[in-house]
Amino acid sequence: MSSVATPIIEVEGVSMRFGKFVALNNVSTKFEAGRLSAIIGPNGAGKSTFFNVVSGAFPPSSGRLKFQGRDITGLAQHEFARIGIAKSFQITNVFKQLSAHENVRVAAQMRASRYQLLTPRAKMKTLTDRAHELLARVGLAHLADRTAADLAHGQQRALEVAMALAAEPVLLLMDEPTAGMSPEETKVMMDLIVELAAERSVILVEHKMKLVMGICERLLVLHHGEFLAEGTPDEIRANADVRRVYLGQG
Amino acid sequence: MRDLFALVKRHRVAAVLLFLLVFPLLMPYHALAINILLFGLFAVGFNLLFGYTGLLSFGHAAFLGVGSYLTGIALVHGGWPWWLAMVAGVAAAGVAGLVIGFLAIRTRGIYFSMVTLALGQIVYYAFYKAERWTGGENGLRGIQVPEIHLGPWVLDFINPVTKYYVILAFVAVALWFVSRILASPFGAVIEAVRENDRRAAACGYDVARTKLLVFVLSALICGLAGALRALHLSIVPIDSLHYLLSGQAVMMCLLGGMGTFFGPFVGAAVFLTLEDVATVFTKHWMAIVGAVFMVFVLFFPSGMWGTLVKRLERVR
Numbered sequence: 001m002s003s004v005a006t007p008i009i010e011v012e013g014v015s016m017r018f019g020k021f022v023a024l025n026n027v028s029t030k031f032e033a034g035r036l037s038a039i040i041g042p043n044g045a046g047k048s049t050f051f052n053v054v055s056g057a058f059p060p061s062s063g064r065l066k067f068q069g070r071d072i073t074g075l076a077q078h079e080f081a082r083i084g085i086a087k088s089f090q091i092t093n094v095f096k097q098l099s100a101h102e103n104v105r106v107a108a109q110m111r112a113s114r115y116q117l118l119t120p121r122a123k124m125k126t127l128t129d130r131a132h133e134l135l136a137r138v139g140l141a142h143l144a145d146r147t148a149a150d151l152a153h154g155q156q157r158a159l160e161v162a163m164a165l166a167a168e169p170v171l172l173l174m175d176e177p178t179a180g181m182s183p184e185e186t187k188v189m190m191d192l193i194v195e196l197a198a199e200r201s202v203i204l205v206e207h208k209m210k211l212v213m214g215i216c217e218r219l220l221v222l223h224h225g226e227f228l229a230e231g232t233p234d235e236i237r238a239n240a241d242v243r244r245v246y247l248g249q250g
Numbered sequence: 251m252r253d254l255f256a257l258v259k260r261h262r263v264a265a266v267l268l269f270l271l272v273f274p275l276l277m278p279y280h281a282l283a284i285n286i287l288l289f290g291l292f293a294v295g296f297n298l299l300f301g302y303t304g305l306l307s308f309g310h311a312a313f314l315g316v317g318s319y320l321t322g323i324a325l326v327h328g329g330w331p332w333w334l335a336m337v338a339g340v341a342a343a344g345v346a347g348l349v350i351g352f353l354a355i356r357t358r359g360i361y362f363s364m365v366t367l368a369l370g371q372i373v374y375y376a377f378y379k380a381e382r383w384t385g386g387e388n389g390l391r392g393i394q395v396p397e398i399h400l401g402p403w404v405l406d407f408i409n410p411v412t413k414y415y416v417i418l419a420f421v422a423v424a425l426w427f428v429s430r431i432l433a434s435p436f437g438a439v440i441e442a443v444r445e446n447d448r449r450a451a452a453c454g455y456d457v458a459r460t461k462l463l464v465f466v467l468s469a470l471i472c473g474l475a476g477a478l479r480a481l482h483l484s485i486v487p488i489d490s491l492h493y494l495l496s497g498q499a500v501m502m503c504l505l506g507g508m509g510t511f512f513g514p515f516v517g518a519a520v521f522l523t524l525e526d527v528a529t530v531f532t533k534h535w536m537a538i539v540g541a542v543f544m545v546f547v548l549f550f551p552s553g554m555w556g557t558l559v560k561r562l563e564r565v566r
Contacts, residue, residue, distance in 0.1 A: 055452075081454030089452075095445035106438045110454035113435035115463065121435045167454055 006069045008033040008171050008201040009054060009085075014063030016049050016225075023049040025225040026063070031171075031218075033068075036197035038204040038212040041222035042245060048090065048175065050222060051205045055087040055173045056080030067171070081110065086169035088160040090176045090205075094148045100159055101144040105131035107166035134162040138192065154185035161192065171201045178211065190215060209246060213237070221245070255562050262511045263429045267422050280410035282526055284417060286519045288479045289502065291421050293514030294428055295471025296499040301509030302432065303464045304444030308363045309350060309370025310499050313469040315491030316373065317343040317476025322390040322486040323383055332395045336477040343473020344466055346373065351465030355458055367493060374491040390486040407481070417478050424474055429511065431467065440464050444509075472499075501543055507556025516555045 007030040016024040023046045031037055041047050053060045056077045065073045067083060075083075095103050108130050109121070121127075135141050138158040143151060148159060157177065164172055177193065178186040194215050196202060206212045212219065213233045220230040221242050229239045236242055258265040270287065277283040296310045321339030324330040330338065350373075354365045377384045384390050398405040398416055406412050431437050439460055442450040447457045480486050489495070498521065506517025524542060528535035550557045 057452075076456070077448075077451040078454050078456045081452060087452060089449075093446060093449045093452075095442050095449065097445055098441065102438070106442045107453045109435050109438060114439060114455060114460075116435045118430045118434055120430070120433045121438055122433065124435065163449075163453065 006033070007031055007066075008035075008068060009203075010066040010069075011054065012064040012066070014053060014060040014065065016046075016053055017061045023225055024053065024060070027222075027225070027227055028063075029220060029227060029230065031201065031203060033201050035217050036194070036202045036204070036215060037218040037220065038206050038216040039220050039222055040206050040209050040212060041228075043207065045222040046225040047205045047207070047222055049225075051087070051090075051173060051175045054203070055085060081167050081169075084168070084170035085173065086164040086167040086171075087173040088157075088164045088175065088177055090179055092153070092156045092160060094156055094159055094163065096147070096149040098148060099145050100135060100140055100148055100151060100155075101128075101131050103148050103159055104134050104162045104166050107163040108134070110167055131166065134165055135159075137165070138162045139188065154181050157181060157185075157189065158192075161189075161196075165196070169200060171203070172196060173203050173205075175205045176207055177204065178206075178208075186211070252562060263422075263426050266425055266512065266515065267418075270418055270421070274411060274414050280414055282522060284410070284414050284482055286515075286522050287414065287417055287421055288475050288482065289498070289522060290515040290518040291424055291478075292472050292475040292495075293499050293502040293506070293518045294425065295468050295475060297503050297508060297514045298428060298431070298440075298471065299464055299468040300500070300503055301507075301513070302437070302444060303440045303461060305355075305461065305465070306363045306500070307354070307366040307465075307468075308493065308496050308500070309354075309366035309368075309373075310468075310472055311491050311493060311495035312350065312370040312373040313343040313347055313472035314476040314479070314495060315377065315486075316346045317473030318480040318486040318490045319377055319384055319390060319476075321477040321480040322393050325395070325480075326390060326392045327383065332398065332481060336474075336481070339477035339480065340470055340473045343476060344470045347466040347469020347473075348462070351462050351469070355461040355465065367496070370491070370493055370496055374488075374493070377491055378488055384486070384488075387488055389488050390480075391484075393480055393484045393486070395481050395484075413482065417482065420474065420478055424471055428471065432511065436460075436463075501539075503553075505543060505546055505553055507553030507559070510553070510556050510559060513553050513555040517553065520554065 010030045012028050013026050014024055015022065015026050039047055039050055052058055056075060059074045064071060067085065105127055108127050112124065112127060132144060135144050138161050140155060140158055140162065143155060148156065151159060161177065178189050181189060193202065204212060216233060219233055219236045221228045221236060223245050228245060229236060229242050274280055274283040292314055299305050299307055317339040320342035321335045324335035324338040325332065350366065350369045353369060354362055357365050378386055395407050398407050405416060407416065439455050442455065443457055443460050451457050476490065502517035502521050503514050505520055506515065507513030521539060524539050525535050528538040546553060552560055
């Protein structure tokens with residue numbers, strides 16, 4: 001893969017307005033393929049809006065979005081998943097009344113079958129196995145038959161990740177993957193993220209700067225809907241503007 | 251008992267059919283048994299959309315009615331053979347489902363319910379006004395299917411027992427079809443859409459298209475119930491399109507247990523039997539059925555069958 005040539009995702013002059021409020025103001029950047037990057041910034045900086053635009057939840061008010069060189073601006077949410085962009089949500093967003101296994105299985109099924117009406121899904125053994133594999137990978141193998149709603153918060157977050165992975169993404173977007181997690185759970189999740197990033201491009205959106213400093217190759221700092229700085233963790237740490245924003249906010 | 255329950259769950263179509271085969275012997279008279287068969291099927295079709303996909307339609311009488319009317323019109327005005335008339339009825343219900351579904355799935359929650367209700371009423375008035383074709387207020391009369399020819403065999407469709415089993419044959423195929431849908435990959439998608447449509451979209455499923463497809467499938471099943479009802483009653487009353495029937499489908503599903511395979515049938519049986527018994531004593535039978543309905547909604551929100559399923563699964 002010529003990862004240097006074509007960026008995995010490219011954001012060109014993207015703005016997002018909600019009425020008169022400008023959440024993103026003409027931002028442009030590129031993400032290289034195969035990297036682990038993070039968008040950081042204080043609360044209300046526009047991180048979630050950026051995440052929503054890049055993950056296809058809604059189209060930008062203006063500007064363009066390119067995925068592996070292809071213009072994907074305005075594609076529907078489900079089309080983003082099909083071309084290989086998967087996401088895990090900030091607020092846990094699973095199929096609550098289905099079992100943990102079925103949550104992952106149905107996510108994996110997208111690649112195999114969407115409108116098949118008469119084949120029994122019990123016969124699609126590869127999907128069943130794949131769901132078990134993914135559950136094991138995020139440490140939920142023993143809870144496969146548990147209803148998703150009955151899982152602990154941290155476990156639901158892990159389930160989120162397994163579901164995102166089930167879609168076989170080229171690019172994995174994660175919105176505050178450790179939100180509400182205990183320090184131990186956070187550690188496990190961070191290790192998992194590093195592991196996942198070895199196989200695909202990952203972009204994190206994170207509020208806690210310290211958390212991502214150690215693991216990301218590239219950081220982008222969002223402030224008031226604009227990129228304040230971008231660079232390696234060391235560069236960001238040394239950046240006077242970033243220090244002012246973060247220290248100013250406490 | 252639990253083993254029996256597990257067996258029933260695994261072979262759900264066979265279990266329903268076995269029950270329905272002996273069912274007429276248990277009922278005081280056959281007309282009620284046939285009615286339960288037809289409304290059970292209607293509720294099963296409705297449940298596909300309501301219980302499994304989470305979309306509450308208040309306009310499903312439209313599909314039952316269109317199925318009935320088009321079957322009747324094809325028989326009375328077209329002189330078509332009964333089976334072709336049924337195909338016409340079911341197909342017309344499917345087309346109605348496509349049009350109403352296309353308009354309704356753009357909305358969510360209460361708006362979805364209101365749009366389906368309004369469109370259902372439009373269908374009602376269209377058929378009410380088209381008197382030349384539908385008989386208007388008097389209903390469509392003159393449907394005559396005294397015999398069913400199956401190759402060398404001739405079945406007496408006036409004999410209520412024969413009629414019951416002929417209708418059961420169609421219901422059996424429909425139940426098998428619904429069961430297969432629910433067990434299919436698409437069945438998994440519709441449950442995912444019910445649980446969380448935003449997540450289903452993020453998983454790569456086209457939510458609008460999925461909803462529309464279920465809507466049409468649901469309309470086809472309800473249309474089949476309507477087509478059979480036209481043959482059964484020999485008349486299509488204008489009430490077939492009334493929103494009261496749409497409401498009954500909701501009540502039957504809730505009474506029996508929405509989102510369960512047997513629930514709608516149980517609900518239809520209880521509802522119609524209650525109606526039948528209560529009308530002996532009072533013309534205000536709705537008060538009695540309504541009271542039973544409220545008890546279930548308040549204290550057993552999973553419905554009769556749904557509550558039973560939960561109890562048995564907890565024991566395990």
